[in-house]
Amino acid sequence: MTVEAMGLAEAVEELQVLVNGDGARLELIEGDTGAGRLHLRLDLDAVECIDCVLPPDALADIIGDSVRRRTASDIEVIVDDPRRTDG
Amino acid sequence: MTVVLSPRPPVTVQRRGAGAVAGSLKGKKVGLRRDQFWRSWDWVTDEWADALRAEGATPVMWRAPVGKGDKQAVDGSGEFAAFLDSIDVAITGLCNCGSCTLWAVHDGLAALKHDIPTVFVSTEHFERLARTLADKEGFDDIRIHLLPYPLEGRLEDDVRQVAREHFDGLLAALETVR
Amino acid sequence: MASTLSADRFDTDVDTLAFTRFAMEHGWGDGLPCVAPTEDRVVEFVAASGLSGDHVIGKLAPLRADCTVELVAINSVIAGAPAEAMPLICTVISAIAEPAFDLAGVNATTASVTQAVVVNGAIRDRIDIPYRYSAVGGWAGPAPAIGRAIRLVIRNVAGQVSGQTSESVFGQPGRVTGIVVGEWEERSPWVPLSERRGVSGDAVSVFGVLGTANVLDSVAETGEELLQVMGRSLGFMGNNNFCQASQFADQLIAVNPIWANEVIARDIPSFDDVRQIVWEAASLRIDEFPATLHPGIEARGRIKPNGRVYLMDSPDDLNIFVCGGLGSLHGCMFPGMSNHLAVTKAVS
Numbered sequence: 169m170t171v172e173a174m175g176l177a178e179a180v181e182e183l184q185v186l187v188n189g190d191g192a193r194l195e196l197i198e199g200d201t202g203a204g205r206l207h208l209r210l211d212l213d214a215v216e217c218i219d220c221v222l223p224p225d226a227l228a229d230i231i232g233d234s235v236r237r238r239t240a241s242d243i244e245v246i247v248d249d250p251r252r253t254d255g
Numbered sequence: 256m257t258v259v260l261s262p263r264p265p266v267t268v269q270r271r272g273a274g275a276v277a278g279s280l281k282g283k284k285v286g287l288r289r290d291q292f293w294r295s296w297d298w299v300t301d302e303w304a305d306a307l308r309a310e311g312a313t314p315v316m317w318r319a320p321v322g323k324g325d326k327q328a329v330d331g332s333g334e335f336a337a338f339l340d341s342i343d344v345a346i347t348g349l350c351n352c353g354s355c356t357l358w359a360v361h362d363g364l365a366a367l368k369h370d371i372p373t374v375f376v377s378t379e380h381f382e383r384l385a386r387t388l389a390d391k392e393g394f395d396d397i398r399i400h401l402l403p404y405p406l407e408g409r410l411e412d413d414v415r416q417v418a419r420e421h422f423d424g425l426l427a428a429l430e431t432v433r
Numbered sequence: 434m435a436s437t438l439s440a441d442r443f444d445t446d447v448d449t450l451a452f453t454r455f456a457m458e459h460g461w462g463d464g465l466p467c468v469a470p471t472e473d474r475v476v477e478f479v480a481a482s483g484l485s486g487d488h489v490i491g492k493l494a495p496l497r498a499d500c501t502v503e504l505v506a507i508n509s510v511i512a513g514a515p516a517e518a519m520p521l522i523c524t525v526i527s528a529i530a531e532p533a534f535d536l537a538g539v540n541a542t543t544a545s546v547t548q549a550v551v552v553n554g555a556i557r558d559r560i561d562i563p564y565r566y567s568a569v570g571g572w573a574g575p576a577p578a579i580g581r582a583i584r585l586v587i588r589n590v591a592g593q594v595s596g597q598t599s600e601s602v603f604g605q606p607g608r609v610t611g612i613v614v615g616e617w618e619e620r621s622p623w624v625p626l627s628e629r630r631g632v633s634g635d636a637v638s639v640f641g642v643l644g645t646a647n648v649l650d651s652v653a654e655t656g657e658e659l660l661q662v663m664g665r666s667l668g669f670m671g672n673n674n675f676c677q678a679s680q681f682a683d684q685l686i687a688v689n690p691i692w693a694n695e696v697i698a699r700d701i702p703s704f705d706d707v708r709q710i711v712w713e714a715a716s717l718r719i720d721e722f723p724a725t726l727h728p729g730i731e732a733r734g735r736i737k738p739n740g741r742v743y744l745m746d747s748p749d750d751l752n753i754f755v756c757g758g759l760g761s762l763h764g765c766m767f768p769g770m771s772n773h774l775a776v777t778k779a780v781s
Binding site for chain 2: 444
C-alpha cells in the first residue's frame with residue numbers, strides 16, 4: 169500500500185506510537201507523494217522527560233524506514249526535531 | 256505500458272514470530288537484562304531472580320551499559336555477547352519510555368537471533384512501541400509481559416508486590432513448563 | 434524464462450524520457466537517462482553473466498540486502514552497460530562485498546570516495562575497456578556505463594543515498610559513472626597490477642579513491658625525478674591517510690607508457706626500487722603539520738625516527754599501473770580512502 173493510498177494523515181497517525189508514550193506528537197507539515205517528500209515536526213511541548221523520547225537519529229531512521237516500507241518509492245522523510253541543534 | 260523490473264531488493268522481511276518456547280526452567284540460566292533507567296525495574300528483577308531460583312533456574316543479571324543513544328557501545332560490548340552466550344532464556348526490559356524501549360528491544364532481539372527464548376517486559380503504555388520496533392526486524396509476534404503503568408514512582412514495597420503477582424504471567428509468556 | 438525473475442514489477446512507459454522520469458520518481462535514478470529494465474533485457478543480461486539470476490553475489494552495506502545477479506543485471510540495463518560486461522560487473526560487486534573493502538564505511542563517510550576499477554587481462558579488449566588515450570575518462574566506450582552500473586547497484590541495492598545513508602560532503606563525478614580503466618600491459622615494463630596483487634589473467638582491482646588528479650612534469654630528465662614528483666604530489670597534507678584517525682590505505686597511481694618505459698624503467702630497473710622512491714617521497718616532516726595534528730599522529734606511532742610521517746605504512750601499499758596516451762608529460766594519482774583496502778579478483 170502506498171502512503172498516498174492509505175492517506176498521509178493515517179500513516180502519520182500510525183507513527184504516533186513511536187513517540188506518544190512519552191507525551192510527544194508528530195505533526196504533518198507537508199506530504200507530497202508526487203515530489204516524494206513527507207515533512208513532519210516533532211512536538212515535545214507535553215514531554216516531561218526529553219531523554220526518554222526515542223533519540224533523534226533513531227526516530228528519523230525508524231520513521232523513514234516505516235514510510236518507505238509502505239511505499240514503492242524512495243520517499244524523502246524530513247523530521248523537524250527540536251532536539252537537533254545543527255538546524 | 257510495459258513491465259519493468261525494480262532495481263531494488265524486494266522487501267522481504269523474514270517473519271520470525273515469537274521465537275522458541277522456554278519449556279522447563281529447571282537447571283537453566285535465565286538472563287535478566289537491566290538498564291540504567293528504572294529503579295522499579297531493578298526491584299522487579301530482584302524479586303523475579305528469587306522466584307526463578309525457586310523454580311530451579313539460575314538467574315544471571317546483566318546491566319546494559321547505556322540507557323539511551325550509544326548503539327555502538329551496545330553492539331560492541333563483549334560483555335553483552337558473553338551474557339548471551341551464558342544464558343538459556345532471556346528476560347529483557349524495561350520498555351518504559353521511547354529510548355529505553357529501543358534498547359530493551361534491541362537487546363532482546365539479539366537474544367532471539369541467538370535462538371534464545373525471550374520475553375520482553377513492558378509497561379502497558381509502551382507495548383505498541385515495543386511491538387513496532389520488533390516487527391521492523393521481522394519478529395512480528397514477540398512474547399511480551401505487561402506491567403502496570405506507571406510503575407516508576409511507586410513505593411518499593413508496592414513494586415515488589417507487583418513483581419511477585421506478575422511472576423506467573425511472566426512464565427506463561429515464556430510458555431514454561433513447571 | 435522471464436518468469437524466473439523475482440524482482441518487483443511495475444507497469445510503465447518505457448520511452449527513455451518517460452522511464453527516466455519514472456525511475457527518478459522511484460528513487461532509482463542518478464539524474465542521467467535510464468534504459469528501461471524490461472524482462473527480456475534483464476534475462477539477456479543474466480544469461481551473459483554465466484550465473485543464475487538468484488545467485489547471491491554478496492551482502493552490500495548499509496542495507497545488507499542480498500545482491501543477486503538479477504539485481505546487478507537490472508541496474509546494468511538501466512545504466513546502459515553492455516551485456517557482455519556482466520561477468521566483470523559481478524566480479525566488482527563481489528570484490529566490494531569483501532570485508533577488507535569496508536563498504537559500510539565507504540558508503541557512509543563524509544569523504545568523496547568512489548570505486549576505481551583497474552582491469553587487467555584480455556577482457557580489456559573484449560569489452561573495450563580503455564587503457565590508451567584519456568583512459569581514466571573521456572574515451573568513448575562502455576566504461577562510463579559499466580562504472581555507472583556499479584554505482585547504481587551501490588545506490589539501489591546497497592542503499593547509498595546522499596544525505597540519508599551517505600554523509601559525503603562534496604561527492605565527486607566518479608560517484609555517478611564510477612572510474613573504470615584498463616592497464617596498458619603491453620606497454621608496461623612491469624608485471625601487471627593484478628598479477629602483482631596475486632591474480633593473473635582477467636582480473637579487476639577495486640580501490641576506494643577520493644578522486645583523480647593530474648600530475649604534470651614536462652621537463653624531467655630522470656626516472657628519479659618523475660617518481661619524486663609523483664610521490665610528493667600524492668603525499669599532500671590533505672590526503673585522507675594523513676588524517677590523524679587514519680591507520681592504513683592503499684594508494685594508486687597511473688604512469689603513462691613513455692614515462693614508464695623510456696624514463697623510469699631505463700633509470701630504475703627494479704620495480705621494488707620504483708615503489709620505494711615514491712613511498713619515501715610521499716612523506717612530510719612532522720613540523721610541516723599544524724600543531725593540532727601532532728598528538729593524533731604521534732599517538733599512532735607514525736612519526737619515524739627521522740622526524741617524517743609517511744603516507745603509507747610500507748611500499749607494499751603503493752599500487753602503480755600503466756595507462757594513458759603517448760603524449761607523456763602527465764601522471765595521474767588516485768588518493769586512497771583511509772582504513773580501507775583494495776580488493777583484486779579474477780573475472781570468470
